[in-house]
Amino acid sequence: MDTVTTANLTKRYGKHTVVEGLDLQIPAGCVYGFLGPNGSGKSTTMKLLLSLVRPSAGEVRILGEPMTRRTRRRQLARIGSLIEAPPGYTHLTGAENLRLVRRALGLSADKIDWAVRTVRLDRQLDKKVANYSLGMKQRLGIAMALARQPSLLILDEPTNGLDPAGIEEIRELLGNLARRGVTVMVSSHLLGEIDKTADRLGIISRGRLVFQGTRADLFAAATPAVLIDTPVPARAEEALRGRIAASTLAGGIRIEGIDNAVTARVVADLVRSGVPIHGVRREEQSLEDVFLNLTSGGRL
């Protein structure tokens, strides 16, 4: 079952469409990496899911139920979230902040203890939050979100500004939570920060979902350029001119965006034209390249 689904989810501010026709599907118990460049609409989407912002069109369903003004209170009891800046009063200690959360939500002490142990903040609780590192603040924010033992955790850029060790720690934490059955949606503008933890990826660019699926699906969806090795690249390019756009390289030609059937036809054409072919392969492509292609080079 999917924990979150949206249908045609859309948000407009005046004439500006910030989120457009999103159909999200977040399966239960997974880490869903929600990726997109800065300003592409990730925070707005998360606020829509949490009903902090009202959709201009479309709907959100969480744990099988529509998220509306009427159901919001009940729904939010099952959702933990961390949106934008880490929460907490900086003049209070971690423990004092958590006590406030405990009272506000009427939780038992063992739930707070569990959340604190899960984020490994147990030894830092007596410090004032003002003296916390950014990583500690993020972990306190996650502990606050976890205290109610949510089925769904929504985290907006929790690794933003953290050093590599801090990023790794959050990644590990999210993986552990998912293994215990919590569905985690986590956003980032950097693919490398979450791709190792995420079982599923959703990529948003200019308010539209440009990809949703597994990492393997993402690779498959992208078609890397074909490289044809030949000692006479200029002749090969000449033979294809007017039909296929090829660029010449030292020792071969490069053709973008052609599928296997077209590749076979190109090779047959070259052979017929007397061009010797020493090899045909697809260019190596990193997940980062695929991401950049889908998001037009990481721009909005």
Ligand SMILES: Nc1ncnc2c1ncn2[C@@H]1O[C@H](COP(=O)(O)OP(=O)(O)OP(=O)(O)O)[C@@H](O)[C@H]1O
């Ligand atoms: N309340 C608002 N009124 C008008 N425009 C808004 C509002 N909130 C967000 N926007 C615009 O919506 C677009 C998407 O913003 P959003 O914060 O959702 O993106 P994001 O992907 O989370 O980016 P970032 O990582 O920088 O936070 C931006 O152009 C932003 O200026």
